[in-house]
Amino acid sequence: MEISIIGSGTWATAIANLLSENEDVLMYARDLKVVNSINNNHINSKYFPDKKLRENIRATADVLELFKNKYIVNAIPTQSIRSVYENLAPYLDESKVIINLSKGLELNTHYRISEIFEDILGDINYAILSGPSHAEEVIEEMPTTLVCASNDIKIAKDIQEIFNREYFRVYTSTDVIGVEIGGSIKNILAFGIGMADGLSYGDNSKAALITRGIHEMERFAKSFGADEKTINGLAGIGDLIVTATSDLSRNNRAGRLVGEGYSIEESVDKVKMVVEGIPTTRAVYELSKEKNIEMPITEELYKVLFEGKSAHQSVKDLMGRDLKNEY
Template identity: 45%
Template sequence: MAKVSMLGCGGWGSAVAIMLARAGHDVKLWSFFPEEIEVLKRDREHKKLLPGIVFPENIELTDSLDCLDGCEFLVIAVPSVGMRKVCEKIRGLVGGDTIVVNISKGLEQGTLYRMSEVIKEVLSPKKFAVLCGPSHAEEVARSVPTACVVSSDDIEVAKTVQETFMNPHFRLYTSDDMAGAEYGAALKNVIALCAGICDGMGYGDNTKAALMTRGIAEMARLGVALGAKVETFSGLTGIGDLIVTCTSMHSRNRRAGILIGQGYSAKEAIEKVNMVVEGYTTAKAAYDLGKKADVELPITNAAYNVLYEGADPKVVIDDLMRRPKKHEVEELYLK
């Protein structure tokens, strides 16, 4: 059984820790915030995000970075906004043989980096992989059958993570397209916010199906322009993650969108959700990336206008419907 240390004990970090501990691994769970660890130590449960699910005994909760000593896998589960800060805190402490696995999603503001690019810039890990796909923390923590993808530039590293982390409740596929997996994982949160807005406005299934389908085309167009493989967007980290995020009440991005569709401002909606809403910051980063890469992103730009410019969602959707006539698949041939 493996020694796994995890940074970030929010909903996702805790759920993955529970899943790995149930499979028999020795897990150490660390937080940037000692007070967060104190509460979890006291309760042996994440009462706010995963109520009723007890942490197995083989999860050690710690606020000491000694947990990095001798760990075989270092799993990072902090929101994109805290990623650089957390990586800087552990710079020089990660052993050369440790496999670093990022399970966070999002793009860094300003640099527009994927999380792997932030981690590589600060930590330069020798062995690195990204694990993502359609996976709500609430379901993984209940051992609901789930399938994800582990991607790495080094396929042997991806296979090692697959071999160690996969269990009868958690199926893992390997991939060598880290950029595709990360752009899919990050950009779908923007589309999920939009799906929530449509739900909040009382639009129906037709609208959501159109949004999701045109959304994945847009995600692929941007991803391919930035070096990803188009086929990755048809997989678990693309369409799979988009489906789960756009259709579920577990999605904070969709919940924030619903509130905006009901008339709340973006700021009010995020305050009400009271958790990290990655789609909000990713919308700005994706908007900037589209401009930088000169890629047409009508849905992302519409989301940006609603979230950051205070545009009326109804007007924005009307504008999307009135765009110039197009052939459905033309952009798939853009490289």
């Protein structure tokens, strides 16, 4: 069997290398230098220049070539999904299975990724693979555990079998909403916790942001029908821990740079990768206002990112909110 991956970034490459242990892999990359580097040298020169990939990983710049395969792994950023897949709808039918690796909510529509695909393609076979997983560790085969969620448990179990390895354990779930929301909001919180680090606020502040952030994530997810257990699992708290506390997290790094005084644009430029927490902050903030969901941390981060509020003042305002019972 050959598995297709749309995308060629760090996570796409790490997953391609994992899958290539048992299956052939075909990756899509827009950059012809990356295509040629993978095909000729078995290296993704842009993201893992020092890592030799297996020879049964091929790359192509022709996205239509990928749709000959049953399993289509989506690894492109959330805000690009609609523009890429709108032209591909004729090639995706009930025989295909989309396995999503991306996280976040779409700007303007505020859709989760499963909703974006449903809006473009109608009723499709869809699953999301999410959890605490740095690509840089997965490609080195460090022990990692994720959850695969699909409305169809058989699809989730099939994907579990395809991806499971000695170093890569996959659980199953049918709570697509919870897994998608957990993976989205953890990026917002990771940015905020990085910002607190950049402000040199210390471990007390970080612990408070993580704890109250989990409460905020749970409140938001439950408002849309998610299972509380999902937020307390790998896709929620698990992913938040790894994203909020590691230098490998692009959202945490960008937040830290903002806390140190860099502009949003400068911070994203220094990270050199998509910082999904920034557009997701806007989408979640707007959705929380529309649905009247209390999201104080998200609201303050929105004001820092999009209204020019100082990070110091945002923390001060969070600390000065009306006193209340913890729960």
